[in-house]
Amino acid sequence: MSAIVAPAGVFRPQLAAFGLIGSAAVAFGVFLQGFVIVEPAPHELFVAALIGVWAFCGLRISRSTAPLFTLLMLFMTGGLMSLTVMEDLDVAPMYMAISGFLAITSIFYAAIIEARHERLKLMFRAWVGAGIGTATLGILGYFGAIPGGEAFTRYDRAMGAFQDPNVFGPFLVAPSLFLIHGVLKGRLIDLPLRALGILVMAFGLFLSFSRAAWALYLFSACMLVFIMLLKERTGAFRLKIFVIALGGVILMVTALVVALQIPQVADLFSNRTQLVQDYDGGHLGRFERHRIGFLMSMEKPLGIGPMMFSKIFPEDEHNIWLKTLTSYGWLGFVSYVTLIVWTLSIGFRFMLLERPWQPYMMIAWIVLLGHVGIGNVIDTDHWRHFYLLLGIIWGCGALEYRYSRRSQAQSPYQTTSEGAAA
Template sequence: MVACGVFLSGFVISEPAPYELLMVTQIALWFLLGLRISRAVAPLLAFLLVFNVGGILSLTVMKDLGGGPMYLAVSTFLALTSVFYAAIIEDRHQRLELIFKAWVAAAIITALLGILGYFHAFPGAEAFTLYDRAKGAFQDPNVFGPFLIAPALYLMHGLLTGKLLQAPLKVAGLLIIALGVFLSFSRAAWALFLFSAVALVFILLLKERTGAFRLKILFLSLTAVLVLVVALVVALQFEQVRNLFLDRTTLVKEYDGGHLGRFARHRIGFLMSMERPLGIGPMVFSEIFPEDEHNIWLKSLTTYGWLGFVSYVSMMVCTLAMGFRLLLRDRPWQPHLMIAWIVIIGHVGIGNVIDTDHWRHFYVLLGIVWGCCALEWRHQRASRRGGSVI
């Protein structure tokens, strides 16, 4: 059920998606059958509950509730999924491998759908595109692209540290996912992919002390870069791809820097939020301005109020600080912690230009980091008592 849930997170064409239906049932069953929230995971639950309480308070200032209650119901559900993943990982660290393998399978399939849809490979394939951009089995290319990054890093880590006999399958999967990220034409996803890949290689070079291993990492990294460059050159031979690529590589577009563009809305929105301690309510910002906030920090202020904003910022600071402190410790769960921590940092960065509070995979990443930190806490306690959780 865990693997199936993670797999279904890659297929969100409509809401409620099968992921929601399965996870609601699964979370209820696991906790009814005895899954517990430890003291190490409890702070995550507290941060997320306070975050959503801020959202509930923001409903009180809305003239017309509209879809506000449903929006916050989804937010609360996603918060519970994060706590659920942290709890089951702390209970048994072997589930991390299961989670990432299911995520890779979902990423490859949804990326293939996006690629086939982009090139109109079969009748009706355009259902997997939006505005001539691949979106796979998602509603938005800007969510589709970032969803693929963590499984891409998992495959990269396997290539850099695993056996060469398994390399062909991992290379094939990585190329499919990389092409899916590229055809999403999401600048945030491109930046996230580049940052995450560089950060992964850098941390591996720090962690591994032997010259031979470092040479292997550098050689394989350079080979991967060469292959991706060749693939990019081939893709750019298609006029449709080339034109959209040149358009998307424009650093500041009209809807970014124009009148009431993204950056102007950010400035006005932050000033407005200083006078609204309870926020303005879910989805109200887009009724005042041409589009949504497209900034997770502003979204926290407008939708979840000052209380939600402080809770969200505190949670992210604690998540990154704890993960950084444990990043290089030699544990069975270290690779999974490293991948999730890197991708969360990337999400913090792209959160400046996009809303991430309803991204299912973001809550999975949070759960992975907190679950790994809880494992370390248990390991330290067991070590003091002469045992181990490994």
């Protein structure tokens, strides 16, 4: 779909229709990321078919996104090599198949964004729709307001249409930031609807009782306001951002105080706000497992295979750096670290430039940076939205490289024309 191009100056309604259908399908694929109760989820089935159709129509991987492709393939090569050290593969091949599919989705998103940056708005709006929808299910399920609501909770924590509250919460951060950005820069007439969406997702995230999600939300919101204050130069606009942000904080605190009047919420909140839980600092707790796991990985260049760590210790790694070492080996670890550093450097270089895709890159970069932080206490290698964030940043980076090349190509012509005119 991205490779079918009409001659310059010729409008082809059929091609335009194909483009609209393709963009709508991509947005629907993003929407489905919010509903992953079973695996394979509808998202996998739909996006796999979508990628197949797009590849048939001529999906392009440019030089700008080739490093993403290369690093993810090296990452997966490390994962496949780790299978060779396992005596009993069990579910390991399926685990690696899911990893490979998610890697492909990241490349796919980068390619289609590079082909048409207008898709970013549709994708983020779909993400907002998914966020509000799954947050609503989590809230209603938590309070038992709908039949079968327990399907949307676990351990007395809201998890929406996900399998884990710790994935549900972080999923809501990027769409929340998109709405917050709209509140700060958009029209006042749209503020009530955006504020309502922010409150619904914030309340759903709060009821997930995921400390990582709470930290991610606070970090991301503060970073967004900080970067926007840094980017905008006019005093009036900075004052607007400050006033609206302050009003938002007051509203959030008020909502939190009201929620804590519910005994069920207050009790779990009191428990979850303890900095170190028993399963963190106890014998073979999270942090001790990290130490032992890193020492063990130094002697296992190929890793120990996916899902094997939990058979040796009471739980999974709960640390993405350790996870890459155990499940993807040294090759996977080096590839992953390189990918993260490269991705963050792309966003850091370009996210303040005045471009149509700048807000989306900025939001994705902030949220990805936060995910890198919470990756120290949680595994993110199978989070669908994590790979979407990678694709967004690389796609926007590719757009920027193309923009720069075109600008440089036009400069000599402009200089020659000015010289001739003189």
